[in-house]
Amino acid sequence: MSDVFDYLAWRGDLSFESVPPNEADRLILCILSFLDFEGIVSHGIGVEEIPLRHVLGQYFEKKQAVNGATQNMRRFAAALMKSKRFGTLTLSGYRAGVSWGAAPDDQLQFAALSARFANHLSVIYRGTDDTLVGWKENFNSDLIRPIPAQAMAAAYLEQAAELGMEMVLQGHSKGGNLAVYAAAASSVPISQIRFVYDYDGPGFERSFFLTDRYGLMRGKIRKFLPEYPVIGLIKESDCHKTVIRSMGKGLSQHNGFHWQFCADGLERAKRADPRAILLNSRLKRCYGSLNSVQRKAFIEGMYRLVSLGGRQTVTELSNSKRMLLRDFKQLDPDERQTLMLVFTEIVKQVLTDTEK
Numbered sequence: 001m002s003d004v005f006d007y008l009a010w011r012g013d014l015s016f017e018s019v020p021p022n023e024a025d026r027l028i029l030c031i032l033s034f035l036d037f038e039g040i041v042s043h044g045i046g047v048e049e050i051p052l053r054h055v056l057g058q059y060f061e062k063k064q065a066v067n068g069a070t071q072n073m074r075r076f077a078a079a080l081m082k083s084k085r086f087g088t089l090t091l092s093g094y095r096a097g098v099s100w101g102a103a104p105d106d107q108l109q110f111a112a113l114s115a116r117f118a119n120h121l122s123v124i125y126r127g128t129d130d131t132l133v134g135w136k137e138n139f140n141s142d143l144i145r146p147i148p149a150q151a152m153a154a155a156y157l158e159q160a161a162e163l164g165m166e167m168v169l170q171g172h173s174k175g176g177n178l179a180v181y182a183a184a185a186s187s188v189p190i191s192q193i194r195f196v197y198d199y200d201g202p203g204f205e206r207s208f209f210l211t212d213r214y215g216l217m218r219g220k221i222r223k224f225l226p227e228y229p230v231i232g233l234i235k236e237s238d239c240h241k242t243v244i245r246s247m248g249k250g251l252s253q254h255n256g257f258h259w260q261f262c263a264d265g266l267e268r269a270k271r272a273d274p275r276a277i278l279l280n281s282r283l284k285r286c287y288g289s290l291n292s293v294q295r296k297a298f299i300e301g302m303y304r305l306v307s308l309g310g311r312q313t314v315t316e317l318s319n320s321k322r323m324l325l326r327d328f329k330q331l332d333p334d335e336r337q338t339l340m341l342v343f344t345e346i347v348k349q350v351l352t353d354t355e356k
Contacts, residue, residue, distance in 0.1 A: 001247065004028060005079060007261035012083035016117055019085075021168075023224065023265045026122075026197045028086070030172035031076065031256045033113060033126040035059060037094045045093030045114050045156075046121070046163045053087035056080060072257050090116045095156060096126075099148070100133050100312075108148040109134030110178075112156050120166040120194060125153055125182070127173030127201075130313045132306055138174055138202065139299045141235075145205075146181065153178035154186040161188040169196045172256055173231055176201020180221060180239075184214040198223040200254055203235035214238075224266065226253035228273045233280040243269040286345040298342050301335035 007024055040058045042048040056077045080086045096111035111126035128134040140147050160167060169179040176198030183196045198221060221239035225232045226246035231254050245260040245267045246253035260267040290298060306317050308327040328336065
């Protein structure tokens with residue numbers, strides 16, 4: 001079993017000119033996008049481009065103490081800085097924003113940046129970060145279309161297209177969803193988009209795939225799922241899918257650091273874990289049983305529950321999870337009833353499947 005660090009040790013001395021970028025390199029760029037490059041990488045796409053080696057050097061001078069990068073991310077960044085393959089890659093167009101508005105169309109978590117290769121531009125969309133509002137925006141896709149991040153992703157792509165270069169789009173988790181949405185909903189000439197790489201991103205409503213433009217883009221989309229796929233099976237996908245070996249248990253396989261690499265790409269798995277397929281079917285049956293009013297009440301109730309006490313991040317939620325029962329009692333009776341309806345249905349589905 002070999003991870004991203006093994007891959008960088010094997011291939012780090014090979015330039016992109018000698019060995020063109022592959023699916024593994026695209027995932028590495030997706031992992032990179034989770035770092036905060038505000039004040040380091042220019043906002044303008046293709047403007048004041050700066051080598052990745054210098055970007056990361058400045059990041060750890062200015063932001064490490066503030067952002068508290070994980071040990072894996074520090075090790076990852078150090079390997080990229082030393083790498084001939086990635087170190088000289090130039091970055092620009094860093095855009096990021098978070099909005100904590102009260103209404104779904106005012107709730108946003110978005111980030112993107114661009115990397116220039118010799119013959120194309122790589123547009124990279126960040127996945128859901130540690131903010132609770134980022135997770136809330138994902139659920140808001142059941143309430144409004146498009147969600148703000150999707151609209152920003154399409155606008156970003158249209159600006160990137162003004163450089164006149166061919167483009168490859170990629171993103172992990174929510175970033176994969178944004179990459180697919182931007183490709184299929186923007187006004188960028190389809191011929192200018194070479195490929196779209198979606199790494200375990202949630203899908204869309206079935207109606208999204210019925211447009212003529214999506215039909216033309218479909219053959220260019222590559223979706224990758226870990227062996228235990230949950231996030232990537234939320235809603236529907238209508239494109240080629242590849243299952244990748246991943247370490248860890250359950251949802252932890254979603255983490256890009258757990259995906260397994262080989263010398264020329266990502267290591268294939270024989271199939272997706274049937275337990276993950278079963279879990280997704282349970283959740284879809286449960287959630288699908290709610291009408292639109294109940295769905296909205298569930299989404300808003302859950303968000304109010306997890307953000308009580310001023311919590312704004314998943315980390316804060318994890319550190320105070322013992323307080324959730326107390327916080328649950330603070331919700332309005334109608335909110336408690338809606339949440340209990342969903343939780344009861346989930347238990348019912350689990351028990352039904354266990355009996356079968």
